[in-house]
Every structure is written in structure tokens, then in C-alpha cells.
Amino acid sequence: MxxxxxxxxxGTYVINGRKYRxxxxxxxxxxxxxxxxxxxFEDTPDVYDDEPSAGCLAPPGLPALKKKIAKAKEVxxxxxESNSTQPTEDERxxxxxxxxxxxxxxxxxxxxxxxxxxxxxALNALENDTQCRVKTPRRDENKPCEISSIVRLECVQRxxxxxxxxxxxxxxxxRVTHFVALPCDQHEVQENFEVFKQLVLDSExxxxxxxxxxxxxxxxxxxxxxxxxxxxxxxxxxxxxxxFKVIEEEIKExxxxxxxxxDIQGIDMMNDDPSQxxxxxxxxxxxxxxxxxxHLNRRLIELxxxxxxGGDEVKLHMTLMNARYxxxxxxxKKFTFDAKxxxxxxxxxxxxxxxxxxxxxxxxxxxxxxxxxYDKLAVMRLA
Numbered sequence: 001m002x003x004x005x006x007x008x009x010x011g012t013y014v015i016n017g018r019k020y021r022x023x024x025x026x027x028x029x030x031x032x033x034x035x036x037x038x039x040x041f042e043d044t045p046d047v048y049d050d051e052p053s054a055g056c057l058a059p060p061g062l063p064a065l066k067k068k069i070a071k072a073k074e075v076x077x078x079x080x081e082s083n084s085t086q087p088t089e090d091e092r093x094x095x096x097x098x099x100x101x102x103x104x105x106x107x108x109x110x111x112x113x114x115x116x117x118x119x120x121x122a123l124n125a126l127e128n129d130t131q132c133r134v135k136t137p138r139r140d141e142n143k144p145c146e147i148s149s150i151v152r153l154e155c156v157q158r159x160x161x162x163x164x165x166x167x168x169x170x171x172x173x174x175r176v177t178h179f180v181a182l183p184c185d186q187h188e189v190q191e192n193f194e195v196f197k198q199l200v201l202d203s204e205x206x207x208x209x210x211x212x213x214x215x216x217x218x219x220x221x222x223x224x225x226x227x228x229x230x231x232x233x234x235x236x237x238x239x240x241x242x243x244f245k246v247i248e249e250e251i252k253e254x255x256x257x258x259x260x261x262x263d264i265q266g267i268d269m270m271n272d273d274p275s276q277x278x279x280x281x282x283x284x285x286x287x288x289x290x291x292x293x294x295h296l297n298r299r300l301i302e303l304x305x306x307x308x309x310g311g312d313e314v315k316l317h318m319t320l321m322n323a324r325y326x327x328x329x330x331x332x333k334k335f336t337f338d339a340k341x342x343x344x345x346x347x348x349x350x351x352x353x354x355x356x357x358x359x360x361x362x363x364x365x366x367x368x369x370x371x372x373x374y375d376k377l378a379v380m381r382l383a
Contacts, residue, residue, distance in 0.1 A: 093156050101156045104144040105163050108232035111170045112136055115145075115163070130159040142234065176307075177231050178363050178377070180296065181223035182262070182289075184318055185373050188352040189264065190219040196320065196349050200342060207338035214329050215321045215337065218370045224262070224284055224318055226359065227297040229305040240305055240361065241378045247299050248380040251292050251359075260382060262286040264318055264351040267343065274343055276336040278324070281317035282351050289356070290316060296359065318351070357383040 011022040085094045085102075093103045107115060115136065116123045127134055131151045137143040145163065149155040197216050200206055231237050263285045270279040293314040300306035327335040358381055362374035 088153055090153065090157055092160055093153060095153070099150060101149050101153050103147045103156050103160055105147065105160055106144045106233075106235060107136070107163065107167055108236075109137075109139065110174075110232055111167060114170060115166060126159065126162060130162065131155045132159040134159065171230060171232070172307075174230055174232070176228040176364065178229050178361055179225055180227045180229065180300070180359060180361055181225050181374075182356050182359055183373055184222040184224060184262070184264065184354075185220050186352060186354045188354065189222055192349075192351045193217075193219050193222060193320065196346065196351070199346065205345065206341045209337035210321075210339060210342060212326055212337075214326045215323065217319050217322065220372050221370065221374060222318055223373075224293075224316055226293045226314055227300050227306050229300055229361075230307070231305070236305070237377065240303075243299070243303055243305075244361065244378045244380050247296060250299070251295065251380065251382065254292055254295060255288055255382065258288070260286065260288055260292065260356045261353065262289060262356050263353045265348065267320065267347055267349055269339060269343060274340040275338045277339040278322070278336055279319060280321040280339055280342065281319050282349070284316040284318060290314070355383060357381070
């Protein structure tokens with residue numbers, strides 16, 4: 001056996017609380033002397049900036065690597081920003097350094113999910129077809145969608161066009177969100193409406209289907225509906241608020257500085273079968289009211305807020321009873337009531353004569369209490 005035996009257990013030493021094994025490495029000298037010589041090496045611990053080296057050896061080349069990284073960092077910080085955004089022939093799109101085309105487009109938050117599609121498939125298909133990248137805002141962010149492409153200008157143009165068509169189609173099929181109305185919450189009108197309501201509920205002559213109190217409109221919320229509109233975000237709300245100011249001046253010209261007096265008398269139904277009625281309303285008459293309603297509705301259609309349902313004349317009405325209230329409260333698919341006797345016995349009911357002083361924009365789903373009028377998001381003053 002050799003004169004030097006490899007130990008079964010090596011000694012250890014401690015540096016900064018860490019244990020290291022002391023290992024002897026054998027190096028043969030380039031001489032004729034057969035006596036083995038040994039050089040002692042220390043293990044290299046992990047090197048940390050905040051710890052003393054304690055005599056440990058750093059990895060070879062580490063100082064040079066640190067200098068190289070520091071120098072690259074200094075060069076990067078000293079280099080001025082070269083990104084410059086320039087307009088293109090399409091005013092919707094800008095180009096950065098002639099290499100990247102960018103644009104932004106506003107998409108209402110309620111349509112973002114539909115734009116994405118199931119598992120983002122629809123948006124992925126749009127990106128692949130147009131060779132663009134589309135970044136959409138989060139739910140809590142009020143930002144436009146950002147479009148970019150490094151291929152060419154036409155890619156961003158195609159992507160913008162397709163998103164604009166998507167938004168336009170989505171708005172056409174969306175449900176209305178707000179309505180424009182003339183409030184009829186005067187004291188006289190409310191009192192006469194409550195009398196009408198009690199006559200229907202207390203009389204034995206009327207069908208039992210008319211006895212549900214939920215059928216009746218809340219008296220503080222009586223109004224004449226002039227138009228229904230679709231508003232999807234704050235941008236739409238701001239636009240229609242500004243439009244109200246312009247339309248207000250146009251209506252005042254129609255009124256010719258005269259008060260607009262409404263006379264509400266008589267009742268009728270929306271459909272043709274009095275045994276299956278969905279809505280009973282009070283009739284409205286008065287000089288200039290019909291003309292003002294028609295002008296307002298026409299202007300809202302022109303501005304893209306209201307849908308053109310056909311017909312140039314607004315059907316003026318003050319809703320008294322609505323089957324939809326019962327269907328919603330009792331979660332029914334459909335509900336109607338038999339109003340034959342009501343239409344015969346109470347057809348000349350009088351509700352009041354008063355001056356109309358304002359036109360309001362209101363949300364369909366108002367957060368205000370039912371004992372007061374709907375929230376007024378925008379108002380036209382008529383007097």
C-alpha cells in the first residue's frame with residue numbers, strides 16, 4: 001500500500017458560520033524524486049458583497065465581468081432616447097422610428113369581453129389576420145385599446161377598421177341603457193294618479209289580474225318618454241351632455257319663448273287586445289309638445305344615440321300600469337292583464353294640466369329611491 005493513505009474522514013473549518021471540508025489535492029512534481037508532494041487548496045465559498053471574503057478565493061474573471069457590466073450600463077444611460085413618434089398618411093396612426101406603427105381606439109368596457117371571445121380566441125384571430133398586437137385595458141382601467149405592428153401601416157389600418165365595425169355592430173344589437181323624459185311629478189298629477197290606482201284596486205268590477213299593486217308606476221316617477229338611447233361609457237355620457245346644450249337652444253326656438261303646457265287626460269293601451277294588455281298609459285295634449293318631442297328624437301338619432309325604430313312621430317304617453325313590473329318582480333317570462341273594464345269605465349280619467357319646465361336624461365336602472373324621481377344625468381331647461 002502507498003505510504004500516503006486517503007483519509008476516511010476529512011477535516012473541516014468554519015468561515016462566517018459556514019462549514020467547509022479541508023481537502024488535500026495531490027500534485028506530482030516534474031522531478032525524478034518519487035516522494036509525493038502536496039499543495040493545500042481551500043474551497044471557495046459563495047461570494048456576497050455584504051460579507052467579508054475571509055481569505056476565500058473569488059471565481060476567476062469575476063472582477064473583469066463586473067467592470068464590463070458597469071461599463072455597458074454607463075453607455076446605455078448616456079445614450080439618448082432615439083424613439084421618435086411621427087404622424088402617417090392615416091391620421092389615426094403614428095409610426096415610431098419608421099419601424100413600428102401604433103394606434104389607439106376606444107372600445108366600451110361592456111364590449112371588451114365580446115372582443116376577446118372565448119379564451120381570447122376572437123382577439124387572437126384578429127391579431128393573426130392583421131399581423132398586429134392588440135392590448136386591451138383591464139376592467140378597472142378607463143383606457144383605449146392599443147394596436148401596434150412592426151410589419152407595415154396597412155396592418156394597423158385593417159385592424160382599426162375591423163374593431164370599428166365590431167363596435168358599431170355591437171351597439172346596434174345592444175339594449176337601451178337610458179331614456180329622455182319630461183317629468184310629470186307635479187303634486188296635482190300624483191294625487192290624481194293615486195285616485196286612479198285606488199279605484200282599480202278597490203273596485204270589484206275590474207278583473208283580478210289588475211289588482212296587483214306592482215302593476216302601477218310609482219307616482220314620484222311619472223313622466224312622458226320622448227326617446228330611449230344607448231350610452232356605454234363616460235365618453236358617450238359626455239357627448240350627449242354637450243349635445244343637450246345645443247338641442248336646448250333649438251327647442252327654445254321652436255317654443256318661441258312661450259310656456260309649454262301639457263294636458264293629461266284619458267287612458268289607452270299599447271297593444272290591440274284589451275284582454276291581454278301589457279301597458280296602460282295616459283294621453284297627453286298641448287301646443288308644441290309633439291313638435292318638440294319629434295325634433296328631440298330626430299336629433300338624437302342623427303347623433304347616433306337613439307335607434308330609428310321607424311316613424312317620424314313620437315308616441316307621447318305617461319305610463320300608468322306596466323306588466324313588465326310584475327314579470328320582473330315575480331321572475332315571470334311574460335305577464336299580461338285583462339283591462340277591458342278599466343278602459344271602458346275610466347277612459348276619461350283626468351290627471352292634470354301643468355307647465356313642462358325641463359327635459360331629463362335618466363338611466364333605466366336608477367339607484368335612487370322609488371319615492372323620488374329618477375337620477376337626472378343631464379337636463380335641458382325649458383323655463
